[in-house]
Amino acid sequence: MEVDGTLLTILGITAGVLILTGWVEQIYKGYKTKRLNDVSKFLMIFIAAGSILWLIYGIVVSDVFIIGTNLAGLTLMIIVSTMKKRYDNLSKIKQS
Amino acid sequence: MEVDGTLLTILGITAGVLILTGWVEQIYKGYKTKRLNDVSKFLMIFIAAGSILWLIYGIVVSDVFIIGTNLAGLTLMIIVSTMKKRYDNLSKIKQS
Numbered sequence: 001m002e003v004d005g006t007l008l009t010i011l012g013i014t015a016g017v018l019i020l021t022g023w024v025e026q027i028y029k030g031y032k033t034k035r036l037n038d039v040s041k042f043l044m045i046f047i048a049a050g051s052i053l054w055l056i057y058g059i060v061v062s063d064v065f066i067i068g069t070n071l072a073g074l075t076l077m078i079i080v081s082t083m084k085k086r087y088d089n090l091s092k093i094k095q096s
Numbered sequence: 097m098e099v100d101g102t103l104l105t106i107l108g109i110t111a112g113v114l115i116l117t118g119w120v121e122q123i124y125k126g127y128k129t130k131r132l133n134d135v136s137k138f139l140m141i142f143i144a145a146g147s148i149l150w151l152i153y154g155i156v157v158s159d160v161f162i163i164g165t166n167l168a169g170l171t172l173m174i175i176v177s178t179m180k181k182r183y184d185n186l187s188k189i190k191q192s
Contacts, residue, residue, distance in 0.1 A: 007156065008153060008156060011149050011150075011152055011153045011156070012153060014149055015145075015146040015149035015153065016146070018143075018145045019142060019143050019146035021142050022136070022138060022139040022140070022141070022142025022143045022146070025138040025139055025142065026135070026136040026138075026139040029138075030134065030136075035133075035134045036134050037134055038125070038126065038129065038131045038132050038133055038134035039122070039135055040118070040122040040125040040126075042118060042125075043118040043121055043122040044118070046114045046115060046118030046121065047114075047115050047118045049111075049114045050111040050114035050115035050118070051111075053108075053114065054107075054108075056107055057107045057108060060104060061104065
């Protein structure tokens with residue numbers, strides 16, 4: 001199949017932006033409800049670890065898009081896990 | 097930088113497996129607690145949409161790994177959103 005570079009770039013960028021948008025929405029929902037109990041701590045740890053490897057992958061192949069998407073993904077994971085830690089502690093305090 | 101194909105394959109596969117493992121853990125947590133309220137419905141919709149585009153990307157470049165990871169990712173998103181729908185309805189019934 002004759003591969004059109006532009007199509008691939010558009011596909012990759014759109015996919016990356018969609019996935020990041022999903023996490024921004026999760027952050028917004030968490031911020032609104034001040035609750036992230038049901039979101040698994042390990043989900044974020046594993047996704048952050050995966051993003052770090054994709055980041056290395058992007059650096060090795062010098063692909064700015066892969067580097068950018070995974071830097072953004074890593075940042076979002078750090079934000080969500082910080083929020084989750086805070087809100088989980090808050091709900092523990094309220095219960096005690 | 098001289099790019100070692102094997103290193104890239106190992107990086108990509110490990111990253112993909114890590115991310116999928118994160119979602120398996122989220123499914124397990126949801127199954128145990130019967131609660132997925134705090135997980136954003138749109139997170140799953142956006143990630144599923146992103147996975148579909150990566151799937152097309154993988155088909156266009158005939159990359160079995162990208163196809164496999166994103167088929168698995170799509171399957172996990174369908175499972176989590178089905179569970180979320182059921183548990184959200186259950187908690188609404190309990191509240192009424």
